[in-house]
Amino acid sequence: MQARIGTAATQAGRRPEAVRLVAVTKYVDAATTRLLVDAGCRDLGEARPQQLWDKAAELAELGIRWHLIGHLQRNKVRRTLPLVHLLHSGDSLRLLEELDAERAAQPAPLPVLLEVNVSGDAAKHGFAVDDVPPLVESLAKLAHLDVRGLMCMAGLEGDAAEARREFAALRELRDRLRREWSGRYTLDELSMGMSGDFEAAIAEGSTMVRVGSALFEGLDELRS
Numbered sequence: 001m002q003a004r005i006g007t008a009a010t011q012a013g014r015r016p017e018a019v020r021l022v023a024v025t026k027y028v029d030a031a032t033t034r035l036l037v038d039a040g041c042r043d044l045g046e047a048r049p050q051q052l053w054d055k056a057a058e059l060a061e062l063g064i065r066w067h068l069i070g071h072l073q074r075n076k077v078r079r080t081l082p083l084v085h086l087l088h089s090g091d092s093l094r095l096l097e098e099l100d101a102e103r104a105a106q107p108a109p110l111p112v113l114l115e116v117n118v119s120g121d122a123a124k125h126g127f128a129v130d131d132v133p134p135l136v137e138s139l140a141k142l143a144h145l146d147v148r149g150l151m152c153m154a155g156l157e158g159d160a161a162e163a164r165r166e167f168a169a170l171r172e173l174r175d176r177l178r179r180e181w182s183g184r185y186t187l188d189e190l191s192m193g194m195s196g197d198f199e200a201a202i203a204e205g206s207t208m209v210r211v212g213s214a215l216f217e218g219l220d221e222l223r224s
């Protein structure tokens, strides 16, 4: 997988190190997750807070950087925050406010990404593209959050060309925020690309690919 990521980066004229693999472990148990860590994966992603809690407890000694990539209910914020290296799914202002309030007790701000619903799919979480630029006023009050960038999922209905357009749209939105938000955040991270489309996402500037199923196709190899 690292080789495929590296090739996609090189073909896009980017350095392989510019793209981080977040290995999504939601399909497998803690024992299999441990194999991934043994194989060198340090950044792991879970979509459900409960599963992240359980695996973080079982694998506490491994130095894993946990990424929450799925929706976080506000009543689970308190228990989840101390475990999380980066929250990809900042998908509503109410959640961001809750995160900010919870983080106030800590010296360092919480690294978060804003999830953007680039495909406009009604079943998806995230901010509509046009709702993101005006967020700057609300975010100014949330001093305990560090918005590191943007996250999206390509629409399920679309084809590869459509996915690539959506990834480009996320990058263009990020570039626009960099201009309009006058450097308040660095916005270096673009979390985009999954098993079926990470190469297109890397071509459009992804800095973090969230790959699950494609990793476990080689599971028997990993076990042997």
Ligand SMILES: *Cc1c(COP(=O)(O)O)cnc(C)c1O
Pocket: 024, 026, 047, 069, 070, 153, 194, 195, 196, 210, 211, 212, 213, 214
């Ligand atoms: C499950 C999941 C992934 C990984 O999906 P695969 O297609 O299995 O690689 C990535 N991002 C999110 C938000 C997910 O829920």
